[in-house]
Amino acid sequence: MKHVYLDHAATTPLDKRVLGAMKPYFSKKFGNAGSLHLFGQEAREAVEKARESIAKAINAKPEEIVFTSGGTESDNIALQGVMRANKGKGKGLVTSVFEHPAVLRTAEKLEKEGFEASYLPVTKQGFVELQEIKKFLKKETILASVMHANNEIGTIQPIEEIGKLCREKGILFHSDAVQTVGKERIDVEKMNIDLLSASAHKFYGPKGIGFLYAKQGTKIYPLMHGGGHENGLRSGTENVPGIVGMEKALEIAVKEMDEENEKLKKLRNKLIDGCLEIKNSWLNGVREPRLAANAALGFDFVEGESMILMLSDKGIAASTGSACSTKSLEPSHVLRAIGLPHVKCHGSLRFTLGRATTEKDIDYVLETLPGIVKRLREISPLGGK
Numbered sequence: 080m081k082h083v084y085l086d087h088a089a090t091t092p093l094d095k096r097v098l099g100a101m102k103p104y105f106s107k108k109f110g111n112a113g114s115l116h117l118f119g120q121e122a123r124e125a126v127e128k129a130r131e132s133i134a135k136a137i138n139a140k141p142e143e144i145v146f147t148s149g150g151t152e153s154d155n156i157a158l159q160g161v162m163r164a165n166k167g168k169g170k171g172l173v174t175s176v177f178e179h180p181a182v183l184r185t186a187e188k189l190e191k192e193g194f195e196a197s198y199l200p201v202t203k204q205g206f207v208e209l210q211e212i213k214k215f216l217k218k219e220t221i222l223a224s225v226m227h228a229n230n231e232i233g234t235i236q237p238i239e240e241i242g243k244l245c246r247e248k249g250i251l252f253h254s255d256a257v258q259t260v261g262k263e264r265i266d267v268e269k270m271n272i273d274l275l276s277a278s279a280h281k282f283y284g285p286k287g288i289g290f291l292y293a294k295q296g297t298k299i300y301p302l303m304h305g306g307g308h309e310n311g312l313r314s315g316t317e318n319v320p321g322i323v324g325m326e327k328a329l330e331i332a333v334k335e336m337d338e339e340n341e342k343l344k345k346l347r348n349k350l351i352d353g354c355l356e357i358k359n360s361w362l363n364g365v366r367e368p369r370l371a372a373n374a375a376l377g378f379d380f381v382e383g384e385s386m387i388l389m390l391s392d393k394g395i396a397a398s399t400g401s402a403c404s405t406k407s408l409e410p411s412h413v414l415r416a417i418g419l420p421h422v423k424c425h426g427s428l429r430f431t432l433g434r435a436t437t438e439k440d441i442d443y444v445l446e447t448l449p450g451i452v453k454r455l456r457e458i459s460p461l462g463g464k
């Protein structure tokens with residue numbers, strides 16, 4: 080059976096070139112980067128070289144990069160670490176209603192500690208609005224956290240302008256850029272970002288490794304205590320193969336970004352246009368500005384999960400939204416945030432294309448999907464026959 084993987088927003092396959100770069104660090108070059116001897120020095124050199132190269136990719140300084148276990152941890156350190164360290168200023172955290180759970184659940188945890196979180200609404204098109212943000216930013220606000228691109232609908236937020244507003248008011252600004260690092264150009268200086276989260280497995284690197292950018296001088300407390308690694312911000316022996324893999328993955332992603340995005344956009348638009356030929360269907364979020372690989376669609380009178388399973392039977396991997404919420408019966412908070420009624424949220428289907436996606440793959444989906452939607456509508460209690 081043909082296999083077509085269109086769930087790259089959940090995770091990407093490890094690039095062979097990345098695996099090649101990592102391999103020596105599992106065996107011959109196994110040293111602990113904290114050890115003083117030659118084995119340790121070899122590992123330390125690799126870690127610091129990676130830090131430099133990753134920093135350069137986002138126009139940061141090496142000492143502003145903290146290695147973490149991925150996006151969730153980076154978001155947690157950014158929010159909890161910054162809010163707790165800056166308590167003296169006030170209690171306020173501003174974020175948006177359609178952030179990833181790594182931000183939303185952390186904001187809720189902080190509320191339980193006595194901090195005050197407020198949640199920016201988003202438009203039907205899938206954007207936070209500058210006018211709204213202006214209203215939300217108060218003197219007591221410590222931190223604002225707005226994601227760069229939404230993981231379900233792919234809309235890209237006006238980060239530079241949001242950062243500017245925060246800077247003018249002396250408010251720290253964090254962006255969860257897990258879906259954009261390696262896919263969109265990031266310049267933390269130009270974009271007025273104080274803190275940024277990234278995760279390697281979203282850009283063809285290994286799972287379980289990511290980084291947090293924290294602008295020099297940002298007051299931040301660690302979550303993890305121990306040997307004082309990563310400038311005291313993230314104790315724990317460094318994951319050297321992971322760090323080396325993330326460096327290589329980002330280097331490749333940045334180099335190939337323009338060409339890849341051009342290819343992806345063409346394929347994505349073909350997929351969107353083809354899907355929209357199925358009647359009673361729509362695109363969630365506007366087409367631009369949107370991640371080149373994201374096609375988030377909706378179909379009336381069908382259940383997203385049923386579509387996923389039937390597509391999977393035909394070898395096609397897609398998702399209803401984020402991988403984290405597939406087990407929950409609750410409609411996606413992102414789709415609710417853009418104003419879709421409950422019943423429409425259930426018919427969502429997200430395709431996210433990737434480096435290896437071909438036109439043949441898209442043709443195969445477009446041959447397969449209409450029959451699945453038709454079949455499901457025939458047996459649907461919701462109507463649409």
Ligand SMILES: Cc1ncc(COP(=O)(O)O)c(C=O)c1O
Nearest residue numbers: 149150151179181230257258278
């Ligand atoms: C926007 C966003 N933030 C955070 C995360 C969590 O990243 P990780 O899987 O590396 O913990 C994800 C993963 O799907 C994401 O899409």
